[in-house]
Amino acid sequence: MKAGRKASKDGYSHKFRAIYDHEVKWESDDVRGLLKLPPGVKVKVLNYDPVMKRIDMKQRFPAGYVEPRHTHTSWHSILVTKGRMCVAGKDLRPGDYVFGWDIPHGPYEYPDGCEVFIVYMGDATHVWEKKDLLKHALKWKPKTVTGKKGVVRHLKKRQAGKI
Numbered sequence: 001m002k003a004g005r006k007a008s009k010d011g012y013s014h015k016f017r018a019i020y021d022h023e024v025k026w027e028s029d030d031v032r033g034l035l036k037l038p039p040g041v042k043v044k045v046l047n048y049d050p051v052m053k054r055i056d057m058k059q060r061f062p063a064g065y066v067e068p069r070h071t072h073t074s075w076h077s078i079l080v081t082k083g084r085m086c087v088a089g090k091d092l093r094p095g096d097y098v099f100g101w102d103i104p105h106g107p108y109e110y111p112d113g114c115e116v117f118i119v120y121m122g123d124a125t126h127v128w129e130k131k132d133l134l135k136h137a138l139k140w141k142p143k144t145v146t147g148k149k150g151v152v153r154h155l156k157k158r159q160a161g162k163i
């Protein structure tokens with residue numbers, strides 16, 4: 001075995017990686033089911049460490065999406081990279097940050113859609129109540145045409161119970 005390719009004492013890969021964004025495809029989390037959030041979220045898993053149970057990924061929320069108040073056993077560090085994330089009374093933009101763990105947090109509104117880079121440490125399964133999402137009154141207005149259409153689409157889905 002070549003130097004630098006040995007398994008480390010702690011058993012996980014320390015292999016250096018440099019990845020172009022286009023090398024990793026977006027996939028629907030509705031299929032993979034890492035997050036178990038209401039349908040519509042896309043994920044791009046960049047790195048997964050099964051020993052540390054750490055996932056580095058991007059998440060993409062469509063315009064109008066609402067992420068219900070939730071909790072999870074993992075912690076997460078989130079950096080907004082595109083669009084808007086509206087949570088805790090704040091209209092977060094690229095460069096802004098969110099931390100969450102096992103204390104209930106949210107709801108999050110994404111009136112114009114959003115992309116984030118996120119690190120989860122532990123099980124990323126979200127625990128949430130459908131009734132919380134059904135009764136949620138939107139607080140944030142979209143600022144783009146895409147957002148306006150997205151919010152209408154979201155409300156129609158919600159009225160039809162397709163969440």
Ligand SMILES: [Fe+2]
Nearest residue numbers: 070076100105
């Ligand atoms: Fe969370």
